[in-house]
Amino acid sequence: MTDTRTRSVALRGYRIAAAIGAEAYALGLGPPAPSLQGDGSDQLTYDQVVDDDELRRTTRKLFLDGHYAMAVEEACKCLNNLVKDLTGLDALDGAGLMKKAFSRDNPVLRLNALGSRSEKAQQQGYMEIFSGVMTGVRNPRAHEHAYPDDPVTALELLTLANHLIRTARVAASYSTHLIGLSGSPRI
Template sequence: MDLKHSIQQDTWETIHKNYENESYSSAILDSIHMLTETIRNKTGLEGDGSNLIGQAFGGDNPRIQLNKLQTESEKNVQKGIQDILRGLFTAIRNPRSHDNHNDNKSEADAIIAFIDYLLKVIEKSKVKFEESIFLERVFEKYYVKSVEYSELLVSEIPKRQRANIAISVILKRKEGDIQKIGYFMKSLFDKLEENDVLNVFKVISEELKLANTDEDIRTMLHIVPGDNWNNIDEIVRLRIENLLLENLELGKVDLKTNNCLSGQLATWIQTEHLIYFRNVSDWTFQIVKKLDMSYEGREYINRYFWEKICEVNTYEIDFHLESYIREELNRNNEEVIEKIKNQISYEENHPWWEVFKEELKKHPDIKYIDDLPF
């Protein structure tokens, strides 16, 4: 038998090195390893041997379905292949993995050719989890915007396929409701293994490397959890953060229509992003600077950034923000007095009680309130 031309090219590439070196037992093990990985990748399962086969092919609703499972004959085929695969691991793989075995070429040809046949059967089968069908559910108009729904949907993704789903959603993100996608991605990121997170962020970094439209960037801001922001390639982060800072500097609100005139892109930044931005001090400085400029700029900051920048500066307040608040409290600026009252009155241990201790003595109406207003 000319094995090279009798089996699939992928199978040959897997086993050819040991086969051509006449290490026939090792070549057989190579082919079984390929079979194992094929089943794992197709199902997302992590098991091995009989346990893997049982999870993949067994039960009334198997992950790998070889046929429609309607007739008795079809059910027999499903069970038969399952039994053959169990036997393959028990009778072929295990002895060669644990004991010295010296298969000849004829034996290797027969076993590898049969494994190649099984690979073809599995390749043609249907799987319980189909990525394309699953993605339709993520992007459908009836997606429920809730944490519970998102977590239930994410729980259906096999562990091995979570990273692929995350990447597919990121690449298709502009095709759906970004609010719904945000819920889904938050739940999915919570389930990703560390290595999967790194692989997903390689794609995110590539997507942001040359991104120059508001849609490209704002959609990514909405679906990338802020506490993972530092997983983006550093040079890409610097570029995007600088672009966003320039957008903030332009920010204005039309006081007549109450609409955002400019700086819309920066408003998509969440507190969690700001915390992980490379130079929070620059952001604090620009925000404070805008508070001392036009009414339109001040309203922009009050509406979109005041609470965020205060939260980021809670425990280590930046010099620029501290100086601004101190000065405005001394000037009896009613607007700032009210904002500080809202910021700290319901937190007995808020660090700013101590930071502005002297200034707050002049404003006894700013005091700790132990009863929440609801």
């Protein structure tokens, strides 16, 4: 099948599934499934939620061409490589990298001053989110052939990657500011 025909068949299948989901909801069988329109608005939606330039360069074409799992995997690799660049922890990768970079007790990238229980909890929580994305989102797509992702799931995960990339950049800026104030990497 040609790419255009494949996309057309996939879009038709997606519309049928959405209609079945809507009918199930109308019968009281559960909440409505989220959906994209399939009329080009997915481009608009993508552009509204993915605002990081590097992430866009990495994933936009893949997403808009319907390569959803690949777009999500590339987003995770973009996040992983950004954290490596921000921390200099080149020997680490994936969940291990995130645990070291965002460690609660000795983080390379600090989200805050770690002065209160809440700030320490935030640091730990984000460490677990970053690590979990590598384990639960990136790894299945990297190791499974033809991993099934739909456009809504992909867009949700791209939105999460966008948020985490922004968070990592802010943490790097905050950490650099702390180093400048103290003259050493830890205060």
